[in-house]
Amino acid sequence: MERYITIEDIEAIAIGAGILGTGGGGNTYMGRTWIEHEMRQRMARGEPATVRIIDADHLPDDSVNVAVSTMGAPTVSNEKLAQGMEMYNTVRALEDYLKHPMTALLIGEIGGSNSIMPLIAALQTGLPVVDADAMGRAFPELQMDTFSIGGVSHAPMALGDTHGNVVIFHSLDTTYRAEQYARVLTISMGGSAALAMPVVSGAQAKQHLIHGTLSLAQRMGAAVLAARKSGDDPAEVVAALGHGHVLFRGKITDLERKTTQGFARGRMTLVGFGDGRKLDIAFQNENLIARLDGEVVATVPDLITLVQLEDGEPIGTESLRYGLRVAVLAMPAPKELKTARALEFVGPGAFGYPDVAFAPMAGDLL
Amino acid sequence: MERYITIEDIEAIAIGAGILGTGGGGNTYMGRTWIEHEMRQRMARGEPATVRIIDADHLPDDSVNVAVSTMGAPTVSNEKLAQGMEMYNTVRALEDYLKHPMTALLIGEIGGSNSIMPLIAALQTGLPVVDADAMGRAFPELQMDTFSIGGVSHAPMALGDTHGNVVIFHSLDTTYRAEQYARVLTISMGGSAALAMPVVSGAQAKQHLIHGTLSLAQRMGAAVLAARKSGDDPAEVVAALGHGHVLFRGKITDLERKTTQGFARGRMTLVGFGDGRKLDIAFQNENLIARLDGEVVATVPDLITLVQLEDGEPIGTESLRYGLRVAVLAMPAPKELKTARALEFVGPGAFGYPDVAFAPMAGDLL
Numbered sequence: 001m002e003r004y005i006t007i008e009d010i011e012a013i014a015i016g017a018g019i020l021g022t023g024g025g026g027n028t029y030m031g032r033t034w035i036e037h038e039m040r041q042r043m044a045r046g047e048p049a050t051v052r053i054i055d056a057d058h059l060p061d062d063s064v065n066v067a068v069s070t071m072g073a074p075t076v077s078n079e080k081l082a083q084g085m086e087m088y089n090t091v092r093a094l095e096d097y098l099k100h101p102m103t104a105l106l107i108g109e110i111g112g113s114n115s116i117m118p119l120i121a122a123l124q125t126g127l128p129v130v131d132a133d134a135m136g137r138a139f140p141e142l143q144m145d146t147f148s149i150g151g152v153s154h155a156p157m158a159l160g161d162t163h164g165n166v167v168i169f170h171s172l173d174t175t176y177r178a179e180q181y182a183r184v185l186t187i188s189m190g191g192s193a194a195l196a197m198p199v200v201s202g203a204q205a206k207q208h209l210i211h212g213t214l215s216l217a218q219r220m221g222a223a224v225l226a227a228r229k230s231g232d233d234p235a236e237v238v239a240a241l242g243h244g245h246v247l248f249r250g251k252i253t254d255l256e257r258k259t260t261q262g263f264a265r266g267r268m269t270l271v272g273f274g275d276g277r278k279l280d281i282a283f284q285n286e287n288l289i290a291r292l293d294g295e296v297v298a299t300v301p302d303l304i305t306l307v308q309l310e311d312g313e314p315i316g317t318e319s320l321r322y323g324l325r326v327a328v329l330a331m332p333a334p335k336e337l338k339t340a341r342a343l344e345f346v347g348p349g350a351f352g353y354p355d356v357a358f359a360p361m362a363g364d365l366l
Numbered sequence: 367m368e369r370y371i372t373i374e375d376i377e378a379i380a381i382g383a384g385i386l387g388t389g390g391g392g393n394t395y396m397g398r399t400w401i402e403h404e405m406r407q408r409m410a411r412g413e414p415a416t417v418r419i420i421d422a423d424h425l426p427d428d429s430v431n432v433a434v435s436t437m438g439a440p441t442v443s444n445e446k447l448a449q450g451m452e453m454y455n456t457v458r459a460l461e462d463y464l465k466h467p468m469t470a471l472l473i474g475e476i477g478g479s480n481s482i483m484p485l486i487a488a489l490q491t492g493l494p495v496v497d498a499d500a501m502g503r504a505f506p507e508l509q510m511d512t513f514s515i516g517g518v519s520h521a522p523m524a525l526g527d528t529h530g531n532v533v534i535f536h537s538l539d540t541t542y543r544a545e546q547y548a549r550v551l552t553i554s555m556g557g558s559a560a561l562a563m564p565v566v567s568g569a570q571a572k573q574h575l576i577h578g579t580l581s582l583a584q585r586m587g588a589a590v591l592a593a594r595k596s597g598d599d600p601a602e603v604v605a606a607l608g609h610g611h612v613l614f615r616g617k618i619t620d621l622e623r624k625t626t627q628g629f630a631r632g633r634m635t636l637v638g639f640g641d642g643r644k645l646d647i648a649f650q651n652e653n654l655i656a657r658l659d660g661e662v663v664a665t666v667p668d669l670i671t672l673v674q675l676e677d678g679e680p681i682g683t684e685s686l687r688y689g690l691r692v693a694v695l696a697m698p699a700p701k702e703l704k705t706a707r708a709l710e711f712v713g714p715g716a717f718g719y720p721d722v723a724f725a726p727m728a729g730d731l732l
Contacts, residue, residue: 093536130392136646158536166536166541170459173529181533188550 001059004050005119007039012221017115018314019220019329020213022305024264024285025112025138026070027316032113035120037263042123051111051119052128054104059130059202063103066094066199067134067340068121071142071159071182072192087121087287090158090196093166097156098199104128106205108145110213111138112316117126132209136334136365137303138283139346140263142182147198149342150263154178157197161189163195169197172315183261210334216241216366224312234312235327243363244331246277247290247298248272248279249309252324257317264317270326279304279328283317288351290328299353301333301346302361333359368424369414369492371485373405378587383481384680385586385604385695386579388652390552390630391478391504392436393682398479401486408489417485418494420470422575425496425568432460432565433500435480436464437508437548438558441471452560453487456524459532460562461531463522470494472571474511476579477504477652478682483560492534498575502700503669505712506629506651508548512596513564515708516574520544523563527555549627552655576691578698583606583732590678600678601693610697613656613664614638614645615675618690623683630683636692645694647672649683654717656694665719667699667712668727676722698727 005013014032017025040048059065082174095101095215100146103120105125110133122129134145142154159182167185178197186193200208202352222240227234235246250272258268261285270279280291287304290297298304306315309325337346338360371379380398383391408415417676434453471484471491476499488495500511508520523535527550533551538544544563552559566574586604593600600618601612616638623632629650636645646657653670656663664670672681675691703712704726714722 089537097534097536099465151572163539163543165538165547167547168463168533168534170463170524170532171455173530177529177531181531181551184550185547188547278600 001222003053005082006050007036007043009040009218010036010116013214013218014215014224015221015224015314016219017110017112018215018316019305019307020115020136020303021138021286021314021316022289023315023317024140024301025109025114025284027318028116028314031116033304034054035116035123038120040121041242048241049123051215053131054128055089056130056206056211057133057207059071059104061201061203062298063202064098064100064199065104065202065205066102066196067106067108067128068118068119069108071195072194079105082263085124085164086118086162086194087117087196088124089164089166090119090160091121091195093126093160093168094156094157094199097168102127103202104130106130106200106209107133107300109133109135109138109219109353110130111135114224115214119287129214130205130209131214132205132211133213134209136210136213136337137301138286138350142179143348145349146208146210147200147334148175149336149345152200152204152208153326154198156199157182157195159185159189170251180270205350210336212366230295235307235329238307238312239329240333242329242331242365244303244329244361246327247304247330250326252320252322252326255320255322257320268320268361270328281287284319284351289348289353289356290330296356296359298330298361299348299356299358300351301328301337301342301358303331303333305329331360332363332365334365369419371419373402373409376482378591379481379580380682381587381590382583382585383478383587384682385480385671385673386502386583386669387477387504387652387680387682389649389653389681389683390506391475391480393684394479394482394680396479397482401482401489401595404486404489415489417488419497419580420587421492422496422498422572422577424469425571427567427569429495429568430464430466430565431470431472431568431571432457432468432562433472433474434484435561436483436558436559437552443638447645451490451530452526452528453483453562454490455530455532456492456526456560456562457487459524459526459534460522460565463534464565468493469568470496471479472496472566472575473499473580475499475501475504476583477501480504481580488660495580496571496575497580498577499576499579502576504652504666508545510712511718512574512576513566513710514541514704515702517562518566518570518574519562520564522565523548523561525551525555526560532611533719552701557675576702578732591645594677596692601673601675601695602675605695605697606677608669608695608697608731610669610695610727612693613696614658614694615669616645616692618686618688618692621686621688623686634686636694650717651683655714655719655722656696659702662722662725664696665722665724666707666717666726667703669695669699671695671697671732686724696727698731700731701710
């Protein structure tokens with residue numbers, strides 16, 4: 001299947017990606033503002049302003065493709081507007097490096113604004129985007145994706161700043177090293193950088209990507225927008241689309257958050273309306289562990305997302321504040337994240353919670 | 367002219383490079399230990415254990431060549447033994463990247479162990495080394511070389527760690543950016559990394575390099591070794607070879623030194639024998655400014671080098687200690703470092719001393 005995304009589709013994708021972002025992946029409002037600006041500029045010039053979306057199954061096996069995203073703490077990305085061509089530069093640098101053109105751009109992380117970055121790069125390069133991603137949500141570190149889980153090398157990987165500088169990681173012994181080196185460079189680049197990686201064949205893309213997640217994000221966002229008009233509860237509607245449920249309703253009464261080593265880390269406490277029950281959530285860019293009155297009720301890789309109680313608007317870690325009234329959604333992770341090998345990369349232990357067992361929710365995200 | 371360096375030549379080169387290092391450029395003892403080990407291993411296996419040295423003027427204009435060195439604070443390099451193949455890896459990575467073989471290796475920095483690193487890479491790759499360098503001494507930052515002064519781009523540049531990881535800087539808007547990004551990566555790589563850059567044509571090498579500095583280092587070291595045997599004053603002999611003089615004789619009575627942001631920074635005070643005059647020296651890896659009783663008597667880019675009073679052994683910043691009895695040599699910089707443009711890169715102002723004027727010593731280093 002092949003379809004085109006226009007400026008009319010962006011709001012829904014941004015909302016859905018915010019929900020799949022579980023607090024991280026970059027502020028979707030900023031991503032939405034950027035791509036809508038790019039699309040309007042093209043429309044004003046009479047140029048094509050749509051992005052072609054293709055299914056992973058349509059990629060030729062021997063094609064060369066690359067995922068595009070932004071690396072950095074959401075608290076930083078929120079303050080630093082991107083300059084425009086840094087993602088384009090990383091893609092073109094890899095083409096120069098490989099002496100081979102790209103066939104399609106991939107979404108590394110569907111959650112948050114990283115769902116929108118490949119669409120912007122697609123507008124700039126004219127390449128299509130594959131309806132799939134490598135996380136099915138957002139995660140804070142590079143090695144937490146289905147390519148790493150599947151043993152695909154992160155090299156060559158390109159990192160670009162807003163001044164046109166591009167660094168290519170030519171050889172990498174481990175994905176943890178890729179994360180470590182790219183993270184310090186990102187901090188030096190101002191806290192946010194364009195990232196193009198991994199380079200994969202069409203066959204690898206088909207095998208490792210989680211299929212259909214761009215469409216899922218768009219469906220989720222459209223459902224929230226529809227619920228706002230119809231008067232349905234957006235939180236209930238969107239949780240059902242992700243095969244999950246509303247875990248909690250209450251307001252934020254306590255918040256600790258600091259930006260350290262390139263991450264927004266912290267915890268928050270919510271108090272339930274009426275019943276006074278307490279939900280405690282720990283996060284590292286993304287929401288990781290939810291405890292209800294001290295008992296673990298949801299953990300990574302299952303999805304824990306805060307939305308505004310009234311309108312279902314997803315709340316990123318960078319936008320948390322005292323007194324915010326929210327619904328907390330819990331949705332099961334995609335099945336690709338729940339194998340024994342995958343849990344080594346994205347289970348609670350990978351985030352520094354070795355004593356928290358992953359008790360999966362029933363079902364799968366899609 | 368073409369000649370070969372054997373294991374018999376290394377001690378003299380190491381001493382001379384230490385003198386030209388003005389305190390920095392990496393501990394020459396470590397460099398000497400490493401290359402002698404590599405040479406002995408090759409001799410034991412019956413393999414070639416010599417390095418071919420060629421004059422810059424013999425490089426074909428359209429040849430492709432690269433300088434090789436180690437980046438990092440000397441206080442760190444001193445504690446961290448190199449693992450062996452990281453320089454080889456960076457050279458080969460650039461050949462892969464360029465899809466073009468290298469003709470020769472260049473010395474980026476003749477001062478300190480960075481004079482020896484290209485010789486080690488030459489043993490490993492079989493490439494010759496050019497008798498010239500891009501500093502005529504040692505400097506703490508990447509952009510402080512005759513290639514930067516001459517406007518040669520630092521991209522592509524390769525940085526390699528001891529685990530086989532190589533990062534290539536594909537595009538760089540300024541050499542200051544190259545310095546900034548490479549420095550944070552070097553720190554993340556453990557404080558020391560192999561560096562291959564810039565890639566230059568033979569024509570560029572001829573135009574920008576300071577010719578004959580490897581031979582100068584070897585002559586200086588040989589003169590120190592000869593003076594030790596003959597009973598002459600090694601400090602006087604070697605200062606004369608560099609067209610300079612002995613500025614001071616005394617002992618270190620005060621020393622402040624810290625390793626910060628990848629550099630060894632600090633200052634020391636020496637008190638003269640008998641007369642009680644005081645010489646104060648500020649350094650950032652290398653010795654920068656010498657003040658005699660408060661009056662500036664020597665500054666970068668002219669060379670200020672400490673040697674042991676008894677035997678003329680050069681003293682690196684990492685080996686400074688209270689009570690050390692030293693002679694301080696002052697030698698004029700090579701003429702390439704004293705143009706108005708060069709002084710923007712390597713004059714006192716470039717090191718944070720805008721109020722210190724560069725009053726050049728008479729003559730040139732060579």
